[in-house]
Amino acid sequence: MTTYRTDVLVIGGGAAGLAAATAAASSGRETLLIEREDSPGGVLEQCIHPGFGVHRYKEELTGPEFAARLVEELERSGAEVLSKRSVLSIDPKTRVVETTGPEGLRTIKPRAVVFTTGARERPFGALRIPGPRPVGVFTAGLAQKLVNLYNLLPGRRALILGSGDIGLIMARRLHLEGVEVVGVLELKPFPGGLTRNVVQCLDDFGIPLYLSHTVTAVHGTTRLTGVTAAAVDGDGRPIPGTGREFEVDTLILSVGLIPEAELVSPFVGLDSINRGPRVDSRWRTEAPWLFAAGNSVAVFDLVDAVAAAGAEAGRFAARFAAGEDEEGRIVPLVRGENVLHLVPTALDSSIPTVIRLRVPRPMERAQVRLGGGIVSRRFVGVRPAEMVEVRLSAEAVEALAKLAEVKVEVIEG
Ligand SMILES: Cc1cc2nc3c(=O)[nH]c(=O)nc-3n(C[C@H](O)[C@H](O)[C@H](O)COP(=O)(O)OP(=O)(O)OC[C@H]3O[C@@H](n4cnc5c(N)ncnc54)[C@H](O)[C@@H]3O)c2cc1C
Structure with missing residues (x-):
């Protein structure tokens, strides 16, 4: 060959x-x-x-x-x-x-x-939801592809699990296409997507958002007939006695990429x-x-x-x-408190760069500190859905690169 x-x-x-x-x-x-x-x-x-x-x-x-x-x-x-x-x-x-x-x-x-x-997309199988596996459960990206590229509707009455941007955008899209969207469930106590998407995709169309809720069971033998949902505690575990039924033929999963x-x-x-x-x-x-x-x-x-x-x-x-x-010299970036996604994961001492990170929960005020305070930036209103960007000049990188490793941390307040 x-x-x-x-x-x-x-x-x-x-x-x-x-x-x-x-x-x-x-x-x-x-x-x-x-x-x-x-x-x-x-x-x-x-x-x-x-x-x-x-x-x-x-x-x-x-x-x-x-x-x-x-x-x-x-x-x-x-x-x-x-x-x-x-x-x-x-x-x-x-x-x-x-x-x-x-x-x-x-x-x-x-x-x-x-x-x-x-x-x-994270699939249904990764969620460990007990019950049958009827037709009618779609990942949000697949549903988006069906509707936007192939002009096909996934169903008539839908519930969405996950309030990340794809879930929010699909709630609006399905609503505009005539599907009855009965709500969006979110495991966390705050929405997963951008604020503008919560407003423009849910609030503007009266679609309810159920925070601290998840799906605990799906029903139906061939086609989905309903979903049981429940409120969750601070660890994401369903709270007994809070279960409620949603009669839907479609469950859209927007539970991560x-x-x-x-x-x-x-x-x-x-x-x-x-x-x-x-x-x-x-x-x-x-x-x-x-x-x-x-x-x-x-x-x-x-x-x-x-x-x-x-x-x-x-x-x-x-x-x-x-x-x-x-x-240049490669210096690892290591996570301190309140840092989830972090890119890049190492600095090259010879070039300026932008550090992008996600925080685990919304914070009204936050300070991003690198290298124990060699670089420190303040931010207002940081949210997990939006990456925080810290631009580092060549001088800042040079100063940080003198360390064996650079700790990146977010201090609330
Ligand atoms: C529903 C949704 C809504 C969004 N809304 C916004 C928005 O409003 N504003 C905004 O700024 N961003 C938005 N984003 C985010 C943005 O669209 C993505 O971050 C960006 O498009 C991702 O680009 P990518 O190149 O990393 O990945 P992709 O676009 O996924 O591209 C990867 C490509 O690699 C190809 N590929 C994979 N494996 C192979 C292989 N083995 N061989 C050959 N080809 C391969 C795939 O076919 C694909 O074309 C949204 C994303 C989604 C999903």
Whole structure:
């Protein structure tokens, strides 16, 4: 079998991959983007609501409009795109990437790889809800795809479990399509999604949000006929005697995304909370030729940040492919109190960077401290749904990089 060669191979053509391929090709490197679907765009293609690109393009676009802009930029950059082709494996020793598509198997040997495979939804099976497995239980992303791309309704009367952004957006979408949405249940005592989505997707349409609630059983033999829900205590355990029945034929699950990292997890370390590969501020994983960005690293809040990360990863991958890579000292970032998702997970002493993190609960006032206070920033109104961004200048990074490791902590108040 012929092995094709390229400087930079980008795996996955969502926002991160499109921006990465554009940046790598614009740096003068031969760049190939591989996407398993019919065309690039990723999850953006099914997000027909507005709310994308406010930072990057200073206007509010729909997902497909945002994707179209990225595709235009990619076309101008000269990067090559191979759609309908899936990456099957990456050999870390030879760097040979095995792919399959309508024309059969092909292997590619790149100098550098940017890994941008996005995230997948947590399925029903992961929730350990007892009872039968009738038709009518959908993940929110699948329901979104059915409605927005295939013009199919998942059912007539729906309950949504999980108030993350996808769940909120699907509540509104289904309501607008004529489905009776009886409510959204959220395990936590606060909504999982952005405040603007709670207002625009639930409040504006009178859809009730049940905080501190979960599904305890599903009913129905062939088609779903109902769901039992209950209030939960502070540890998320159902409180006896609080059960209530919802007569629905559809249960939509919006219970989290998990980075799609299986292709690289055999040979690079994953972060236990992000669940994607550990990356430094060049978006470099533990394999020096492998860069990663976007939802395959950690689930981001906004596509603007995903595209920015992808572009940086593409630029650094291009530099590596050209042999121009001058790495600084790599200093791990370690989580202190109140830090969940954290990207990157290490600093490179030679470049300025942006640290993005999520807090575990809403805080009216918070102080983000790095390195015991070498850098400290105050924020008002931080929420788990929105990533907190801390921009670090070259001087700040240099000061922090003198430490053996940099603790990142969020102090409430
Ligand atoms: C319902 C929903 C609503 C959202 N709303 C907003 C919003 O209003 N505003 C906002 O800014 N952001 C929003 N976001 C977030 C934003 O859309 C995402 O963060 C961003 O699009 C993720 O981009 P990505 O490139 O990391 O991943 P993806 O878009 O998932 O792209 C990954 C790509 O990799 C491909 N791939 C995976 N594995 C392989 C393989 N082995 N071989 C080849 N190709 C592969 C996939 O097919 C896919 O195209 C929303 C997200 C969702 C799901």
